[in-house]
Structure formats: C-alpha cells, structure tokens
Amino acid sequence: MLMLRVAVPNKGSLHGPTIQLLDEAGYRLHREHRALFAEDRANNVRFIFWRASDIARNVGAGILDVGITGQDLLAGAGTAAHTTELLPLGFGGSEFYFAAASGGPIRSVRDLDGRRVATSFPLLVERAAREHDIEIRTVELDGAVETAVELGLADAIADVVETGSSLRAAGLETLGEPIMRSQAVLVRGADSPLSPEREQAVRVLLQRLQGVLDARSYVVMDYNCPQSALETATAITPGKESPTVSSLTEPGWVAVRSMVPRDDVQSVMDRLAEVGATEILVTRLEACRL
Numbered sequence: 001m002l003m004l005r006v007a008v009p010n011k012g013s014l015h016g017p018t019i020q021l022l023d024e025a026g027y028r029l030h031r032e033h034r035a036l037f038a039e040d041r042a043n044n045v046r047f048i049f050w051r052a053s054d055i056a057r058n059v060g061a062g063i064l065d066v067g068i069t070g071q072d073l074l075a076g077a078g079t080a081a082h083t084t085e086l087l088p089l090g091f092g093g094s095e096f097y098f099a100a101a102s103g104g105p106i107r108s109v110r111d112l113d114g115r116r117v118a119t120s121f122p123l124l125v126e127r128a129a130r131e132h133d134i135e136i137r138t139v140e141l142d143g144a145v146e147t148a149v150e151l152g153l154a155d156a157i158a159d160v161v162e163t164g165s166s167l168r169a170a171g172l173e174t175l176g177e178p179i180m181r182s183q184a185v186l187v188r189g190a191d192s193p194l195s196p197e198r199e200q201a202v203r204v205l206l207q208r209l210q211g212v213l214d215a216r217s218y219v220v221m222d223y224n225c226p227q228s229a230l231e232t233a234t235a236i237t238p239g240k241e242s243p244t245v246s247s248l249t250e251p252g253w254v255a256v257r258s259m260v261p262r263d264d265v266q267s268v269m270d271r272l273a274e275v276g277a278t279e280i281l282v283t284r285l286e287a288c289r290l
C-alpha cells in the first residue's frame with residue numbers, strides 16, 4: 001500500500017514544534033541523525049524532512065501529499081492558488097513588517113517609494129508595494145536581513161518579526177501595519193487527487209492534529225451547583241457542544257461537566273463561584289476528539 005508522504009521542516013523555527021505535535025498525535029518519527037526520511041508503518045506515513053520554504057514551494061506540485069510550513073512562506077512562494085490550507089497549527093506565529101532605521105528619514109511606508117528594500121520574501125514585498133501604490137527595488141537575502149541597512153545594501157528591510165529583538169539590535173523600527181500575520185499550517189496540493197488510501201490517511205492525520213490542538217486549548221471543568229442556578233451556570237460554561245448535567249444525592253443540587261477554553265479558566269471559576277457553584281475542579285486534557 002502506498003504511504004502518505006508528509007513533509008516536515010528539517011530545521012528552523014518550525015522544526016521542534018512540528019515534531020512535538022506529530023509525536024503527541026501518535027506518529028512515530030524516530031529520525032536518525034540528519035536522516036532525510038522516516039517511516040511510520042503503523043500509521044502508513046512516510047515523513048520527508050525538508051526546508052519549510054521548499055515545502056511551501058512544492059506541496060502544490062503534487063510531489064508531496066501534505067506538509068507543514070508557514071503561511072508567510074506560502075505567500076512568499078506564490079503558490080497559494082495550488083495549495084489548500086487544511087489546518088492552522090497555533091505555533092510559529094510571527095508578523096512580517098517593513099522596517100527602517102529608527103529616527104532616520106524613512107518614517108512611513110509611503111517614504112519607501114523609490115527605495116531599495118532587503119528581504120527574503122520578494123514576491124510578498126512586491127505585492128505589498130503594489131497595494132501601497134509605491135515602487136521599490138527588492139534586494140534578496142536568505143537571512144540576517146536586518147544587517148542590510150547598516151551595510152548600505154538597502155534603505156529599508158521587510159522581514160519576520162517575532163519578539164522584535166533582532167530589529168532593535170540593528171537599530172531598526174517597524175513602519176505601518178504588518179504586511180501579513182503568519183503561523184504554521186498543514187497544507188496539501190489543491191490540484192493533485194490522492195488515492196483512497198492516502199485520502200483516508202490525510203483524514204486521520206487531520207483529525208489527530210485537531211485533537212491535539214483542542215486538548216491544548218481546552219480543559220475539562222467539573223462543578224456542583226444548586227438546581228436553581230443551573231441555567232445561569234451553564235450559560236457561563238456552554239461547552240464546545242453542550243455541558244453534561246448529572247444528579248447528586250444532595251436534593252436540589254446537580255453536577256456539571258463542561259469544556260472550557262484554557263485561557264478563560266480563572267475568570268470562568270470567578271463567575272461560577274459568584275452564582276453559587278462549589279467544588280469547581282479543572283482537569284487538563286491528555287488527548288481528545290471533539
């Protein structure tokens with residue numbers, strides 16, 4: 001049976017979180033030192049270790065069945081029309097900005113008109129320039145783009161900003177709004193049909209990854225509450241679908257179990273306590289399928 005070909009970033013910011021995600025989703029990608037391939041026979045998947053940028057460029061051509069890459073790399077590769085984003089993965093988050101010397105003559109995106117802009121993503125930057133109705137000349141660098149201004153190679157840059165520390169270290173500041181916001185995504189080619197077996201393997205992969213993401217972003221909350229407060233309490237914890245309500249031996253009281261977004265846990269407990277809920281327990285999810 002033909003294995004599903006899944007491309008995984010072999011280095012860079014997306015490598016570690018991708019391996020972690022696939023591991024939590026039950027895939028076994030024991031990678032020998034710098035191996036190019038790994039097989040998970042139990043799950044009928046063959047992993048290919050590739051550069052995230054090469055995954056973005058090639059997944060649309062049907063060379064790979066699915067891959068994990070960055071939305072900015074897809075936009076930069078100009079392959080969006082041939083690629084379907086199956087699932088945003090919640091890591092590898094970044095913004096992409098124009099930036100120029102702090103306190104220098106370039107103070108806005110308009111001031112970039114007629115200037116040289118260093119970037120690793122010329123397509124993305126040229127598109128942004130058209131949208132702003134300015135003309136720029138891109139200077140392509142594969143990395144360390146922030147150095148280009150000090151070196152006189154360009155008048156400004158356009159690059160990935162995560163914490164902003166690279167920009168600050170180079171004496172640069174962002175101009176205007178982000179050109180784009182990005183995170184890691186699971187993608188497949190839009191034009192290449194897969195065999196029924198591979199289609200099935202894609203469905204399983206997608207469901208498992210979704211399950212891991214849900215387990216990361218929800219907790220289970222249990223509490224007791226007076227029957228009279230049930231309606232108010234379940235409005236506070238509506239759950240992903242609907243909360244489970246069970247009876248208690250204590251007359252006039254019920255037990256409620258519901259999924260709650262992890263980020264809201266403390267404020268939800270405050271509000272439940274206010275309406276009379278007691279014994280509020282929060283449990284982390286190891287895995288789930290919602």
Ligand SMILES: Nc1ncnc2c1ncn2[C@@H]1O[C@H](COP(=O)(O)OP(=O)(O)OP(=O)(O)O)[C@@H](O)[C@H]1O
Nearest residue numbers: 012013014052070071072073092093094160162182
């Ligand atoms: N601090 C960061 N630096 C670079 N990319 C980041 C960062 N945070 C998130 N990302 C995202 O990771 C992807 C970059 O992948 P890439 O394979 O180019 O890795 P990299 O971290 O830049 O490593 P390298 O430059 O060594 O190849 C992009 O989608 C980008 O938005």
Ligand SMILES: O=P(O)(O)OC[C@H]1O[C@H](OP(=O)(O)OP(=O)(O)O)[C@H](O)[C@@H]1O
Nearest residue numbers: 143144145160161162163164165166167
């Ligand atoms: O806002 P920050 O947290 O500083 O992160 C952004 C920086 O990280 C990336 O560089 P990377 O480490 O990939 O090196 P590179 O420039 O050689 O690609 C990116 O290109 C920025 O330079």
Ligand SMILES: [Mg+2]
Nearest residue numbers: 012142143144
């Ligand atoms: Mg980089």
